[in-house]
Amino acid sequence: VKPDAEVPNNFAQYRLVIPFPDNFLMVRVKTRDGREIEGMRINEDPVSIQIRDMRDGLHSFEKAELASIERLAGRTPMPSYAGKLTETELEDVVAYLQGTRR
Amino acid sequence: MRAALLLFALTLEAQITWERIVNADAEPGNWLSYSRTLDGQRYSPLKQIERGNVSRLRPVWMYQSWNTESRPRFEASPVVDGGIMYISEQPSDAVALDLKTGRPLWKYTREIPPNVNACCGRVNRGVAVLGDLVYMGTLDGYLVALDRITGRVRWESQVVDYRQSYSITVAPLVVKDKVIIGVSGGEYGARGLLDAYDTRTGKRLWRFWTVPENDPSWGGESWKTGSATTWTTGSYDPELNLVYWGTGNPGPDYDGNVRPGDNLYSCALVALDADTGKLKWHFQFTPHDVHDWDANHVPVLADIEIGGRKRRTVAVANRNSFYYVLDRVTGEFLLGVPYAQQNWAKELDAKGRPVLVPGKEASIQGPVVYPGLHGGTNWYSPTMSRRTGMFYVATREEGTRFYVAPAKYRQGALFTGGGPAGIPDEEPHGYIQALETETGRPKWKFHMPTPPWGGLLSTGGGLVLGGSIEGTFFALDDETGKPLWHFQTGGWINGNPVSYEHEGRQFVAIPSGRVLIAFALERQ
Numbered sequence: 001v002k003p004d005a006e007v008p009n010n011f012a013q014y015r016l017v018i019p020f021p022d023n024f025l026m027v028r029v030k031t032r033d034g035r036e037i038e039g040m041r042i043n044e045d046p047v048s049i050q051i052r053d054m055r056d057g058l059h060s061f062e063k064a065e066l067a068s069i070e071r072l073a074g075r076t077p078m079p080s081y082a083g084k085l086t087e088t089e090l091e092d093v094v095a096y097l098q099g100t101r102r
Numbered sequence: 103m104r105a106a107l108l109l110f111a112l113t114l115e116a117q118i119t120w121e122r123i124v125n126a127d128a129e130p131g132n133w134l135s136y137s138r139t140l141d142g143q144r145y146s147p148l149k150q151i152e153r154g155n156v157s158r159l160r161p162v163w164m165y166q167s168w169n170t171e172s173r174p175r176f177e178a179s180p181v182v183d184g185g186i187m188y189i190s191e192q193p194s195d196a197v198a199l200d201l202k203t204g205r206p207l208w209k210y211t212r213e214i215p216p217n218v219n220a221c222c223g224r225v226n227r228g229v230a231v232l233g234d235l236v237y238m239g240t241l242d243g244y245l246v247a248l249d250r251i252t253g254r255v256r257w258e259s260q261v262v263d264y265r266q267s268y269s270i271t272v273a274p275l276v277v278k279d280k281v282i283i284g285v286s287g288g289e290y291g292a293r294g295l296l297d298a299y300d301t302r303t304g305k306r307l308w309r310f311w312t313v314p315e316n317d318p319s320w321g322g323e324s325w326k327t328g329s330a331t332t333w334t335t336g337s338y339d340p341e342l343n344l345v346y347w348g349t350g351n352p353g354p355d356y357d358g359n360v361r362p363g364d365n366l367y368s369c370a371l372v373a374l375d376a377d378t379g380k381l382k383w384h385f386q387f388t389p390h391d392v393h394d395w396d397a398n399h400v401p402v403l404a405d406i407e408i409g410g411r412k413r414r415t416v417a418v419a420n421r422n423s424f425y426y427v428l429d430r431v432t433g434e435f436l437l438g439v440p441y442a443q444q445n446w447a448k449e450l451d452a453k454g455r456p457v458l459v460p461g462k463e464a465s466i467q468g469p470v471v472y473p474g475l476h477g478g479t480n481w482y483s484p485t486m487s488r489r490t491g492m493f494y495v496a497t498r499e500e501g502t503r504f505y506v507a508p509a510k511y512r513q514g515a516l517f518t519g520g521g522p523a524g525i526p527d528e529e530p531h532g533y534i535q536a537l538e539t540e541t542g543r544p545k546w547k548f549h550m551p552t553p554p555w556g557g558l559l560s561t562g563g564g565l566v567l568g569g570s571i572e573g574t575f576f577a578l579d580d581e582t583g584k585p586l587w588h589f590q591t592g593g594w595i596n597g598n599p600v601s602y603e604h605e606g607r608q609f610v611a612i613p614s615g616r617v618l619i620a621f622a623l624e625r626q
Contacts, residue, residue: 025529044551045572047588064585073529 026072027051031065040077116184117250118231120278124340130562131603133182136228136273137483138600141403142337142346144485145560146601150608151623152563156577156587158623162609163204165618167191168211171224175596176613179228179273179483179557181236182602187611188231188250189618190273193224194240196248201604204620208253214241219514220269221289225596227335227481228273230281232301237281239270245283245299259304261285267292267514272333277345277376280307284332288350288396291327291517296347296372298379308379312349312367324361327511329353330368334398334481337416339430344373344382346403346416346430350396354509356464357392357519364389369397371418373433383433387420389455392464393446393504394475394522395421400483402493406540408436417539419484419495421477424450425542439542441535442478442497446471464504464520474502474530475522476553483557483598485566490580492545493537494566498553500530534558534568536583546583557598559610567610569595575612575619591619 039053262268267290294312313328336347435454509519556569593615
């Protein structure tokens with residue numbers, strides 16, 4: 001946190017809701033030959049879908065190639081931080097992130 | 103070369119007459135008016151391109167419009183005849199294209215004043231053609247008649263004063279010796295109307311006010327700013343001599359407190375005598391609308407069996423998420439069923455009036471309502487196939503929170519009385535649906551990951567063609583909805599497809615982004 005920045009009393013308000021970016025969606029697709037790919041949807045149209053997987057691999061599928069498309073609404077690729085940080089450490093992280101906003 | 107030039111000149115000589123327009127089925131290779139036929143079915147009997155070979159469909163030419171709008175919405179539906187395609191462009195330009203190459207033969211450009219109000223895009227949805235004239239409405243409120251060969255202005259008539267919050271975006275419709283045109287401005291309190299002009303002189307022959315003066319269905323003087331504008335092209339029945347035209351939302355959009363009553367003839371279908379403009383009947387889909395559910399749809403005329411009896415009907419998939427079938431002679435309500443998610447009406451009563459679910463009107467609490475602001479469908483065209491008898495429509499699944507706020511009319515300012523908000527964490531989507539015409543039941547649905555803004559075309563080749571916001575132009579099997587072919591156009595598809603024949607080949611054409619693309623089967 002910048003020393004001269006105005007620091008709110010606490011950052012609970014920022015911890016309550018972390019909104020997803022517009023149009024963000026995790027998906028899991030299964031191909032007709034049995035492969036399964038999970039990742040972030042980059043694009044989707046009525047006949048195709050493009051995905052970036054957890055290793056930054058890019059995949060493009062015609063929907064006709066796929067056995068299923070599962071929409072993982074609310075899912076994020078970020079691992080849970082539950083139990084990793086103390087309350088004070090968590091406040092510090094959120095305060096730092098808030099301080100980086102322009 | 104000389105012979106080719108002569109042929110071209112002869113082709114140019116052919117004119118679209120009223121007899122040809124009203125008998126358009128006799129020449130399936132042309133597209134003579136907005137929906138090809140006056141019944142609004144947007145069906146092409148052509149079948150050279152069919153389910154078995156549509157995979158060989160390829161672009162033949164592309165026309166890059168001169169549109170400089172920062173967010174292009176190419177909504178024009180072309181008219182095609184005699185080797186020429188006539189289209190309009192944003193904001194109020196017209197162009198004639200050589201069908202063989204897509205090269206422009208002439209271009210009409212209109213200077214639009216910067217202070218024209220167009221709430222929902224500086225768009226134009228197409229032209230009409232009769233004889234040696236091409237007709238187009240303009241954003242600044244005029245109907246212009248252009249020379250079919252040169253594009254020069256032959257006459258222009260002021261329909262409305264844009265300084266009174268009007269604009270024109272609709273494609274005109276020629277009916278006999280009249281050109282019929284509506285207006286936009288429903289978010290600015292512009293009082294709606296539908297006009298007919300003499301095709302030769304531009305003299306106004308009749309005017310129908312969609313908000314009648316001092317009508318008791320409007321409280322006080324609210325009729326003066328009642329909107330109910332007429333911004334989507336209608337249909338015509340030559341035997342009944344009736345023009346069918348949809349009307350838009352009442353003004354202000356969301357604050358119904360200032361306009362108590364049903365607010366006739368907003369959110370309605372009106373049937374007018376084509377010679378006089380007199381009202382024959384009306385049917386109001388959404389009385390006292392507070393969700394901006396315009397009834398600006400192409401009415402689809404068809405003779406179908408309802409309750410064991412053949413009826414002359416008009417079918418409408420309305421923005422309020424109900425599919426309606428009415429008797430087009432009398433306006434009698436015959437059928438009304440939901441085709442998309444809705445939570446605002448418990449049911450429709452025996453006369454087709456919605457029985458409301460309490461608490462769904464726009465308010466300071468902002469109730470979540472389905473369909474949302476943009477409706478279960480919107481202005482873009484449905485299609486009815488004479489091959490399958492099905493009604494195909496591009497539908498939208500998205501909710502909206504509707505908020506109300508005090509509305510004070512001020513000329514030139516938005517007059518909405520509130521506003522909409524989306525639903526967080528809800529991903530809107532849509533479908534292409536095949537509805538049984540006589541029941542409204544879906545036979546199949548094709549999923550659209552984004553709610554569509556493009557219309558549909560059905561063909562004698564067993565195809566339903568449509569487009570997506572992501573730019574995918576696609577062909578579906580009209581019986582199963584199975585996707586058979588697609589092409590990524592690279593731009594938003596906001597228009598309606600058409601099909602025509604040129605030099606022995608069937609084409610389909612679609613506007614996308616700033617481009618109009620013509621497709622045909624690749625030569626073998």
